[in-house]
Amino acid sequence: MKKIEVNNLTKIFGxxxxxxxxxxxxxxxxxxxxxxxxxxxxxxxxxxxxxxxEFFVIMGLSGSGKSTLIRLVNRLIEPTSGEVLIDGQNxxxxxxxxxxxxxxxxxxxxxxxxxxxxxxxxxxxxxxxLEIQGVKKEERNKRAQQSIEDVGLHGYENSxxxxxxxxxxxxxxxxxALANDSDILLMDEAFSALDPLIRKExxxxxxxxxxxxxxxxxxxxxxxxxALKLGDRIAIMKxxxxxxxxTADEILENPANEYVSNFVKDVDRSKVLMASHVxxxxxxxxxxxxxxxxxxxxxxxxxxxxxxxVDKDNNFKGLLTIDNAISAYKSSLPIENVLIxxxxxxxxxxxxxxxxxxAVEAKYPLAVVENGKxxxxxSRVSILSGLVLGKKEVTTx
Amino acid sequence: MNYFTLPLEEWTNRFVDDWLLPVTxxxxxxxxxxxxxxxxxxxxxxxATPPVLLVLILIIIAWKFSGKGLAxxxxxGSLYLGSVDxxxxxxxxxxxxxVSTLISIIIGIPLGILAATNKTMATLVRPILDFMQTLxxxxxxxxxxxxxxLGNVPAVIATFVFATxxxxxxxxxxxxxxxxxxxxxxxxxxxxxxxxxYKVQLPLALPSIMAGxxxxxxxxxxxxxxxxxxxxxxxGSVVLEGISTVNVGLGLTGxxxxxxxxxxxxxxxQGLVRxxxx
Numbered sequence: 001m002k003k004i005e006v007n008n009l010t011k012i013f014g015x016x017x018x019x020x021x022x023x024x025x026x027x028x029x030x031x032x033x034x035x036x037x038x039x040x041x042x043x044x045x046x047x048x049x050x051x052x053x054e055f056f057v058i059m060g061l062s063g064s065g066k067s068t069l070i071r072l073v074n075r076l077i078e079p080t081s082g083e084v085l086i087d088g089q090n091x092x093x094x095x096x097x098x099x100x101x102x103x104x105x106x107x108x109x110x111x112x113x114x115x116x117x118x119x120x121x122x123x124x125x126x127x128x129x130l131e132i133q134g135v136k137k138e139e140r141n142k143r144a145q146q147s148i149e150d151v152g153l154h155g156y157e158n159s160x161x162x163x164x165x166x167x168x169x170x171x172x173x174x175x176x177a178l179a180n181d182s183d184i185l186l187m188d189e190a191f192s193a194l195d196p197l198i199r200k201e202x203x204x205x206x207x208x209x210x211x212x213x214x215x216x217x218x219x220x221x222x223x224x225x226x227a228l229k230l231g232d233r234i235a236i237m238k239x240x241x242x243x244x245x246x247t248a249d250e251i252l253e254n255p256a257n258e259y260v261s262n263f264v265k266d267v268d269r270s271k272v273l274m275a276s277h278v279x280x281x282x283x284x285x286x287x288x289x290x291x292x293x294x295x296x297x298x299x300x301x302x303x304x305x306x307x308x309x310v311d312k313d314n315n316f317k318g319l320l321t322i323d324n325a326i327s328a329y330k331s332s333l334p335i336e337n338v339l340i341x342x343x344x345x346x347x348x349x350x351x352x353x354x355x356x357x358x359a360v361e362a363k364y365p366l367a368v369v370e371n372g373k374x375x376x377x378x379s380r381v382s383i384l385s386g387l388v389l390g391k392k393e394v395t396t397x
Numbered sequence: 398m399n400y401f402t403l404p405l406e407e408w409t410n411r412f413v414d415d416w417l418l419p420v421t422x423x424x425x426x427x428x429x430x431x432x433x434x435x436x437x438x439x440x441x442x443x444x445a446t447p448p449v450l451l452v453l454i455l456i457i458i459a460w461k462f463s464g465k466g467l468a469x470x471x472x473x474g475s476l477y478l479g480s481v482d483x484x485x486x487x488x489x490x491x492x493x494x495x496v497s498t499l500i501s502i503i504i505g506i507p508l509g510i511l512a513a514t515n516k517t518m519a520t521l522v523r524p525i526l527d528f529m530q531t532l533x534x535x536x537x538x539x540x541x542x543x544x545x546x547l548g549n550v551p552a553v554i555a556t557f558v559f560a561t562x563x564x565x566x567x568x569x570x571x572x573x574x575x576x577x578x579x580x581x582x583x584x585x586x587x588x589x590x591x592x593x594x595y596k597v598q599l600p601l602a603l604p605s606i607m608a609g610x611x612x613x614x615x616x617x618x619x620x621x622x623x624x625x626x627x628x629x630x631x632x633g634s635v636v637l638e639g640i641s642t643v644n645v646g647l648g649l650t651g652x653x654x655x656x657x658x659x660x661x662x663x664x665x666x667q668g669l670v671r672x673x674x675x
Contacts, residue, residue: 115582
């Protein structure tokens with residue numbers, strides 16, 4: 001079921017937005033409209049939809065219109081044209097009371113600068129959404145308490161926001177959005193103001209929370225790493241337009257245009273990381289010590305359908321699949337005869353960047369070889385997880 | 398530079414004589430009557446209350462909102478006012494200050510809120526405030542006498558004109574200074590305009606509003622002497638008498654009384670500002 005559906009949503013800032021809209025529909029460039037009329041196109045005919053329970057990330061650099069877009073979804077900014085369907089109801093057409101009701105019941109929001117009420121305690125902040133709905137104090141405090149515990153802030157109920165660290169303040173922001181028990185969470189660069197360590201921690205917790213609570217999340221970020229880590233699907237925005245929507249793999253493997261591929265190329269880690277960072281120690285079979293039967297047993301032991309074969313000096317020989325091993329055993333051939341030898345060999349210094357194309361085409365994992373010796377293997381999974389998780393997680397066993 | 402003659406004086410007088418007084422006279426009379434009852438009531442109450450009781454209340458308030466120092470000062474100041482036989486005059490001044498400050502707050506704060514949230518209101522209010530603040534106060538004493546007669550009431554009106562601008566401006570400023578992301582958050586969770594105002598904007602603007610009230614009160618007190626020229630009783634009239642009889646001693650005695658009141662009122666309202674900032 002579609003939770004959020006955005007169709008042809010446009011926002012033009014300026015004195016005569018309808019005129020600008022006409023120019024835009026006639027195919028005029030955004031820069032042209034700005035130069036001739038002084039009006040800024042914030043969001044240009046954006047369309048996408050988010051399924052119930054989906055984690056949908058909108059990624060773009062600053063000025064790409066992503067923060068405007070998320071504010072159009074709950075009408076903190078009035079759209080110029082287009083529609084936003086929340087559970088099938090068009091929020092753009094709603095009257096004042098209906099809009100307020102939808103914001104109260106269906107849309108929670110988390111802000112980059114937290115947006116906490118400085119004059120209210122943590123508990124009062126979290127209970128705010130319920131308070132304005134007229135929920136009785138006892139009931140709303142009980143529910144607020146629950147979401148405070150969900151985000152791990154037990155014991156801070158009576159603190160004021162300024163007494164908390166940035167990370168904790170954003171937990172309050174998250175708890176406030178959760179307390180309303182709305183199905184949808186709008187998160188505007190929610191973790192961008194946090195330092196990297198806290199940010200990672202919050203990302204992990206958000207994923208946990210989403211698994212537990214099954215929220216539909218619309219998450220804005222300028223950080224591709226964050227987008228890849230969090231998003232079930234990712235929309236990439238440029239100049240107010242959505243240029244590609246897809247899963248992390250789809251976007252990495254098939255960038256829709258140059259803009260996206262530049263982004264993907266610019267993933268910090270692909271520059272920094274090399275094959276040696278993401279490679280894994282493979283299960284190996286010593287060719288000259290034992291025969292095909294031992295190789296089959298080893299494969300059974302490690303639960304793989306193929307095994308890399310080396311000699312006693314760890315020189316790389318090739319890949320032995322289970323089928324080949326069995327046929328070698330049946331016809332009593334030495335396993336050297338049935339090895340697959342055209343395995344992609346890469347050096348440990350190969351940057352991850354260059355591995356994409358190779359990995360996409362390769363049937364088997366890539367062998368990392370230096371001076372003829374097998375150091376490790378790189379699978380497609382380890383390239384992607386290397387990108388998303390970074391160096392540390394991959395290299396530490 | 399007199400290329401043409403602008404008979405502004407004549408026009409104004411004709412407007413006042415032919416229209417303002419005959420047409421609106423009754424209206425202003427009724428306002429005048431209501432205000433007189435109010436000011437006189439407060440004045441009578443202040444004077445009728447036993448000074449000892451009043452001083453005790455004052456000391457408690459001073460202690461609570463400021464501290465021991467001000468409580469002591471309030472005691473000494475009260476003793477001074479009594480010893481120079483100005484207690485009653487001081488109470489008359491305090492009554493005018495309280496009434497005009499109240500009116501300034503009742504009209505000024507809502508006006509400030511409107512100016513902060515409504516652009517048209519803001520462009521309308523700003524020049525009026527500029528006018529009120531720059532027009533010499535003697536100028537509006539004249540119509541105040543015409544419309545409200547002599548005594549307490551025109552004094553309250555003139556003081557209101559003089560003292561309201563800071564209440565309006567500081568309210569507007571306070572509301573505009575509420576961080577945009579906080580306002581946005583309040584809206585995103587489905588606040589109505591009223592909820593946004595009284596649950597978020599007003600509480601956060603309160604220190605600024607209180608500073609505005611403090612300024613209003615100080616300005617109201619500083620009008621005491623000028624207002625005495627249109628017959629307002631109190632410490633101002635004592636000073637005025639000192640001026641007109643070239644009695645330096647009398648002028649100083651009354652002037653010091655005003656200073657004593659100013660310090661006490663200022664410190665108490667500043668204490669309120671501090672309490673709100675916490």
